Amino acid sequence: MNGYTLANQFRKLRASFPFSALEADLFYELVGLCNDRNWPTEFQYSNPLLCATLGVSEKLLISARNRLKQAGLLEFTSGHKRSPTVYRFLDPDAKIPLPQVSKSGSKNDSISDRESGSISGTSINKEKTKRKTKSPAGESEQFPFADFWQAYGKKEDKHKCEQRWNTLTPAERQAALAHIPGYVAATPEKRYRKNPLTYLNGKCWQDEELPTTRSGQPPAPVPAPALLPAPELNEDFLAEQQARAAAEQEAHFAKYAVAA
Known part of the structure; x- marks a missing residue:
C-alpha cells in the first residue's frame, strides 16, 4: 500500500461516493502524513494540528473524517485530551468492491445502499427500501x-x-x-x-434565486433638499460699501500721483 494506490482508490470511489473539497483535502493530508512516517500500520495526529493545517473548525474536521470512514477509506480511534487520534488506512485490495450501477442505469440505488450500511461482503442490496424516519447510525x-x-x-x-x-x-x-x-x-x-x-x-x-426585498419593489428615491430663498440685499448697506471702495481707490492713486 502506498500513496499512489490510495489516491487511485479515492479517485475511483468519487464516481459513486461524492466527496466535498474538505473531505478530499483531509484525505490527501492524512496520506502525506502517513508517507512522512514511512507508511506505518497506524499513526497518531492531533485534531488541533489538522484544524490549523486545513483552516477549519474541529466540528467540520470530525464530520469530514466520519465521511471518509463511512466510505471505507480509513479507520480511526478518536483521541482524548492527552492522546491524539490514531489513524489506519485500509488496504484497497482487502476492501469490499465499489458500488456498481444498477440494471436500471441509476447510481442512486448503490449510493443509498452504501450510506444505509446495507453492503455486506461482496454483495450489494439493490432493492429499494423506504426511507426510515430516523437517520441510520453514523x-x-x-x-x-x-x-x-x-x-x-x-x-x-x-x-x-x-x-x-x-x-x-x-x-x-x-x-x-x-x-x-x-x-x-x-x-x-x-x-x-x-x-x-x-x-x-x-x-x-x-431555488436558483434569493429574494431581493420584502415587497419586490425598488427602494423609494431620497427627495432632493429644498432650495433656500435668496437673501434680500440692504440698499443702504450696499451704497455704503460702494462709497467706501471708491474712497479707498481715490486715496491710493493720490498717494502715488506725480506732481506736474
Missing part, C-alpha cells in the same frame, strides 16, 4: 440538526423540523446548510422568512 453526526436550527434563526415547530431533517440525505443536508446563510441574509426580518418546516418540505435550497 449519519446523525453528519450535519446534525442543531447546525440547521442555529443557522436558520427562525425557531418554530422544532420537533417536526427535526423529524423532517432526519429524513434528508447527507447531500441534501449539506446543500441546505450551504444555502441558508445567503437566504437568511436576504430575509433579515424573521417574520418574512419562511417557516423552517416549510423550507425543509419545499427543499427551498434548490
